[in-house]
Amino acid sequence: MSDILNQLNESANLALRAKSTQESMKHLAKAFALFSNESTRLENANVRLLNRFNKIKDQLERVENDLRSKVSDLDAASLYLNNILKNISQGILYIDLTGIVTTYTTKAQNILEIDEKKVLFNKYLDNFKDDFFGFSIKNALNFSMFPKTSYITINTKNAQKLIEINTSIVWDSPKNHRGIILLLKDLTDLQKLQIRANRNDRLNQIGQITNSIAHEIKNPLSSIRGFA
Structure with a gap:
């Protein structure tokens, strides 16, 4: 220019x-x-x-x-x-590789009775012990070491609960994973029904044994009466 x-x-x-x-x-x-x-x-x-x-x-x-x-x-x-x-009937809890809880469903909140505001998007270890769910979350995240299914008993404000935990890895690629997902199922009511059913079975067995004993006692008495 x-x-x-x-x-x-x-x-x-x-x-x-x-x-x-x-x-x-x-x-x-x-x-x-x-x-x-x-x-x-x-x-x-x-x-x-x-x-x-x-x-x-x-x-x-x-x-x-x-x-x-x-x-x-x-x-x-x-x-x-x-x-x-x-x-979904089960509670869902997802923990990413940094240990942050990024999914915490209403059902999980109802089972554990821990407020969503305390758990969601916060460090897992801020609200739970490392082995709260029956295995080390650190080992699960770092080394993929965990049981597929585990059972724990917890004491909440309202009751003692039996919880089944199914754990799996969320994979990003065949070699890398993004975190772990825990499916929580409250077995408390089922356990109570099982205990009640077992109690009824035992009562039935006791009734059958009692009837058998009474029958065995009755037969000799009938024979004695016949001789008399």
């Missing part, structure tokens, strides 16, 4: 110092030609820049629309997943 300005300035000075009108017109014509060419070049550059800007703008709009669509799909999927989790 500075070269063009220098050339225009030089042509203008030559036109002013020209000794004849013809020579002056010659230098002015050169100056106008330079100006016209530079204007055309700048205009073309501006058009190219504007076209590029519009192209980038269109690309950004497409990317933005794609992102909005994906966010909408993600929101819908999250809502769908949350509805599923709410209706």
Whole structure:
């Protein structure tokens, strides 16, 4: 741009110092030609820049629309997943590799009777002992060492509960995992029913034994009465 300005300035000075009108017109014509060419070049550059800007703008709009669509799909999927989790009979607790509890369903809260606000998105060890669920959570996260199924008895504010825990790893790839998921099932009522059923079985067995003994006693007595 500075070269063009220098050339225009030089042509203008030559036109002013020209000794004849013809020579002056010659230098002015050169100056106008330079100006016209530079204007055309700048205009073309501006058009190219504007076209590029519009192209980038269109690309950004497409990317933005794609992102909005994906966010909408993600929101819908999250809502769908949350509805599923709410209706699952088992409590679900998910712990990521950093030891943060990122999933803690209402059912899990009802079973453990520990407020969601204390547990969700907080360190697991802030609310539970490492072996609270019958095995080391640290070893499970670091070395994938855990029993698939375990049973614990806990004392809550309302009752003593028997809980079944099914544990599995959430894999990110064949070699890497993202965390562990615990499925909690309250077996307290089932245990009570089992105890009641066992008690009834024992009572039935005692009744059968009593009847058998009474029958065995009755037979000799009948024989004695016959001889008498």
